[in-house]
Amino acid sequence: MHPSASRNPLIDAFKGLACAAIVWHHLAFYGPMSDIAQPLWPGAVAWLYDYGRMAVQVFLVLGGYLAAASLAPLGVARFDSASVLVTRRFVRLVVPYAAALVLAVLAAALVRPWLDDASVPGEPSLPQLLANALLLQDIVGEEALSAGAWYVAIDFQLFALTCLLFAAVRSVPGLAPRRRVRWAQALVVLATAASLWGFNRDSGLDMWGVYFFGSYGLGVLAFWAVRAPRATRWLAVMAVLGALALALDFRLRIAVAWAVALGLVGVMRSPAVPAWPGMAALQRLGQMSYSMFLVHFPVCLVVNAVVGQLWPQSPTWNAAGMLLAFGLSLVAGRQLYEQVERRVPSWTLALRWQAGLVGTGVLVALADNFP
Numbered sequence: 001m002h003p004s005a006s007r008n009p010l011i012d013a014f015k016g017l018a019c020a021a022i023v024w025h026h027l028a029f030y031g032p033m034s035d036i037a038q039p040l041w042p043g044a045v046a047w048l049y050d051y052g053r054m055a056v057q058v059f060l061v062l063g064g065y066l067a068a069a070s071l072a073p074l075g076v077a078r079f080d081s082a083s084v085l086v087t088r089r090f091v092r093l094v095v096p097y098a099a100a101l102v103l104a105v106l107a108a109a110l111v112r113p114w115l116d117d118a119s120v121p122g123e124p125s126l127p128q129l130l131a132n133a134l135l136l137q138d139i140v141g142e143e144a145l146s147a148g149a150w151y152v153a154i155d156f157q158l159f160a161l162t163c164l165l166f167a168a169v170r171s172v173p174g175l176a177p178r179r180r181v182r183w184a185q186a187l188v189v190l191a192t193a194a195s196l197w198g199f200n201r202d203s204g205l206d207m208w209g210v211y212f213f214g215s216y217g218l219g220v221l222a223f224w225a226v227r228a229p230r231a232t233r234w235l236a237v238m239a240v241l242g243a244l245a246l247a248l249d250f251r252l253r254i255a256v257a258w259a260v261a262l263g264l265v266g267v268m269r270s271p272a273v274p275a276w277p278g279m280a281a282l283q284r285l286g287q288m289s290y291s292m293f294l295v296h297f298p299v300c301l302v303v304n305a306v307v308g309q310l311w312p313q314s315p316t317w318n319a320a321g322m323l324l325a326f327g328l329s330l331v332a333g334r335q336l337y338e339q340v341e342r343r344v345p346s347w348t349l350a351l352r353w354q355a356g357l358v359g360t361g362v363l364v365a366l367a368d369n370f371p
Contacts, residue, residue, distance in 0.1 A: 008268075009279070009283050010267060010268065011062060011065075011066070011286070012282070012283040012284075012285075012286030012287055013279055013282040013283055013286055014058055014062060014264075014286065015058075015059070015062060015285075015286030015287075015289040016281070016282035016283065016284070016285030016286035016289060017055070017058070017282060017286075018055040018056075018058035018059055018062075018289070019055075019285055019286070019289035019292055019293055020285065020326075021048075021052050021054075021055035022052065022053070022055050022056065022148075022293060023292065023293075023296045023300075023326060023329055024048050024052055024326065025048050025049070025051075025052025025053050025055070026052075026147050026296065026297065026300060027048070027300060027322050027325055027326065028045050028048035028049040028052060029048075029049055029052075029053075029119075030117070030119035030147065030297075030300060030301075030304075031115070031117055031119050031300060031301070031304035031308075032115075032117055032304060032308050032312075032318075033303070033304050033307055033308070033318040033319075033321045033322050033325070034049070034318075034322065036312070036313065036314065036315055036318035037315050037318040037319035037321075037322060038315075039315050040315045040316070040319050041319065051252075054252065054253060054256045056151065056253075057215050057253055057254075057256040057257040057260060058256075058260050059151070059155075060158075060212055060215035060216050060219065060257060061215055061216070061218055061219035061222065061257050061260045061261050061264065062219060062264075063155060063158060063159070063216055063219060064158070064162070064215070064216035064217055064218065064219025064220040064221075064222070064223070065219040065220065065222050065223045065264065066219075066223075067158075067159055067162050067163075067216070067219070067220060068162075068219070068220040068223035068224060069223055071085075071162060071163055071166055072166045072184060073223070073227060074181065074227075075181035075182075075184050075185045075224060076166070076169070076170065076177070076180050076181045076184050077166035077167055077169070077170045077184070079163070079166075079167075082163045082164055082166075082167035085163050086159070086160045086163055086164075087347075088345075089156060089159050089160070089163075090135075090156060090350075091345045091346065091347060091349075091350045092345050093135075093152055093155065093156055094133075094135070094350045094353070094354065095340060095341070095343075095345045095349050095350050095353055096290065096291055096294055096336055096337075096340045096341040097135075097149075097152050097294055098133060098350070098353035098354050098356065098357045099294075099336060099340045099353050099356075100146065100148075100291075100294035100295045100297075100298070100336060101132060101133075101145050101146055101149070101357050102353070102356055102357050102360050103295060103298040103332075104121070104145050104146040104297055104298045104301075105121075105124055105129075105145060105357070105360050105361050105364055106298070106360065106364070107297075107298030107299075107301045107302050108120055108121045108122075108145075108298070108301060109123075109364040109367070110302065110305070111301050111302060111304070111305035114305050114308070114309055115301065115304055115305040115308055117304070119147075119301070119304075120301060121143060121144075121145055121146075122143065123364070123365050124145060124361040124364065124365060125142075125365070126358070126361070126362065127140075127142060128142040128143060128145070128361075129145075129357060129358045129361040129362070130358065132144065132145045132149055132357070133354040133357050133358060135149075135152060135153035135156055136153070137149060137150075137153070138150055138153065138206075138207035139153075139207050139208075146294070146297045146298070147297040148293050148294055148296075148297060150207075151293070152294075153207075154209055154212055157208065157209030158209045158212060158213060158216045160209075161191075161209050161210070161213065162188075162216070162220065165184070165187055165188065165191065166184055169183050169184040169187060170184075185224065188217055188220050188221065189217075189221070189237060189241070191210075191213055191217055192213060192214055192216075192217025192218060192220075192221065192241055193214075193241055193244075194210070194213075195210055195211065195212070195213035195214035195217065196214035196217075196241055196242070196244075196245035196254060197244060197245055197248055199211050199213070199214075200212070200214050200245075200251070200254065201248070201249050201251075214241075214245065214254065214257070215253075215254070215257035215261075218238060218241070218242070218257055218258060218260075218261035219261060219264075221234055221237060221238050221241075221261070222234075222238070222261045222262075222264045222265050222268075225238070225265045225269075226264075226265055226268045226269055231265055231269060234265070235262065235265060238258070238261060238262060238265075239262070241258075242254070242255075242258035242261075242262075245258070246258070285330070287337070288333050288334055288336075288337035288341070289333075290337075290341060291333045291334070291336035291337035291340070291341045292329055292330065292332070292333025292334075292336075292337075293333075294333075294336065295329065295332045295333050295336045296325075296326075296329035296332070296333065299325055299328050299329045299332050300325045300329065303321050303324055303325040303328065304321070304325070306321075307321035
């Protein structure tokens with residue numbers, strides 16, 4: 001009997017660790033607090049600045065793993081309508097995303113007069129607001145309103161691509177059930193190989209899901225390895241995909257995704273759940289990781305501005321500010337999770353929040369230009 005992918009304590013713990021790493025990477029990367037605090041934590045700040053972003057690969061692999069669990073646990077589509085699933089996914093992503101962007105627009109307007117830093121988004125334009133609301137900002141060349149906006153767009157593209165792939169195989173007439181499974185699994189392997197060996201080597205494609213499908217596809221294969229009576233065949237496929245990808249062009253992000261996917265198979269096939277220290281706290285953080293990922297950027301902007309005004313040259317106070325920003329991000333993430341993300345989403349709610357985002361941006365732009 002294999003562990004369920006839905007609300008699995010290990011999956012939640014992995015999400016919690018990755019979420020914390022991303023927030024601390026952004027604390028090291030954006031705003032002046034990390035520059036001032038750096039003498040106190042030189043190694044930690046440098047490591048978070050350079051390598052903290054690698055935690056995104058954990059989310060990509062887990063995203064593929066969970067997509068396989070919901071879309072095709074046995075290797076063939078188990079859903080009725082791809083369009084319904086893709087639409088539902090868009091709504092579920094966009095409702096808390098738009099709420100967080102409203103906060104990001106307001107936070108940027110609040111701190112702009114006092115925080116002179118490249119991390120502060122400029123005054124939003126209407127095309128920029130619309131592009132961000134529709135997850136198209138990078139594709140159409142508009143600046144993102146928040147640090148995590150790009151990932152939400154990529155997550156949606158990857159889910160839609162995977163859903164359409166399984167639906168396409170199901171639509172082929174005359175295939176026997178066993179052959180249909182093999183076709184679907186072969187297509188996932190080919191798409192993963194194309195991304196790892198080709199698309200991911202062209203940084204100009206990083207606004208498209210195909211650039212990231214290598215990591216996501218490794219997650220899909222990891223789920224099938226966990227579900228298989230014997231994982232040997234799937235582990236061999238994953239080993240070849242990753243080894244050739246790194247031999248062609250060594251990329252640390254791919255090495256991390258490969259290691260995470262292979263490790264995930266081993267951990268999830270184990271009958272016992274590791275008793276890690278702080279496991280319960282990591283699980284709670286993992287459950288609300290999407291909300292915290294979305295909302296931490298405006299929180300960090302405001303804390304950066306306040307600390308920069310009060311203690312602009314104090315390493316101790318700026319280090320304390322980084323800790324405070326992380327703690328407040330936890331609080332804000334919990335509120336967004338409880339008040340928005342956990343509620344049953346609908347198109348009406350999604351459109352309401354998107355309209356609120358555009359309206360907030362327009363009001364902010366008018367206020368900034370009012371003489």
